[in-house]
Amino acid sequence: MTPQERARMNARAAKGLVNLVLAQSAMLLIAALASWLVAGGYAALSALAGGLIYLIPSSFAALHMLVKIYSQANAGALTFFWTQALKIGGTLALLALVVRFAGTYLVWPALLVGLVVVLKGYVLLLVLNKLR
Structure with missing residues (x-):
């Protein structure tokens, strides 16, 4: 693989990670707003907490992978695991x-x-045709 191909692949992977975290965040805001409209303030806070339960570790995992991508470190299967x-x-x-x-x-x-909405945040990317 040439350095240019590797750079393109890394840029595409980094963009995908950032898009995933942004999609999960957008889905969380929609879920919290819908919960507030349907069931009130405590429901909205509960939905927000539920989404953040997954969004925070997911964001740190994405950040870790971004660091691996841009530091040119070899991120193998064990790192992903x-x-x-x-x-x-x-x-x-x-x-x-x-x-x-x-x-x-x-x-x-x-x-x-x-x-669940944050866990399935990639569905928004599929709908918007941003996941390739």
């Missing part, structure tokens, strides 16, 4: 913290909607 493992662990830890500290104010259906 550990990044995904830390993302799942971070998601579970944040979920436990939200459940622990939100208490009775937590609206579970809204939290789950926020979480």
Whole structure:
């Protein structure tokens, strides 16, 4: 692979990572707004918390991959595996913290909607034909 091909591939991968995080953020805002309109303030905050439970670790994973791309470090399968493992662990830890500290104010259906919507943020990219 020539350096130019590698640079193009890295730029495309970086753009895809950034687009994914932006799509997940947009979907989270839509879910929080819809929850607020349907069920009120606590539901909106629960949806926001649910989405952030996944968006925060996902953003850190994307940032880690961007650093690997631009530092010219070899990001192999093991790096990807550990990044995904830390993302799942971070998601579970944040979920436990939200459940622990939100208490009775937590609206579970809204939290789950926020979480699922952010998990499926790539669907927005598919709809907009930005995922290639």
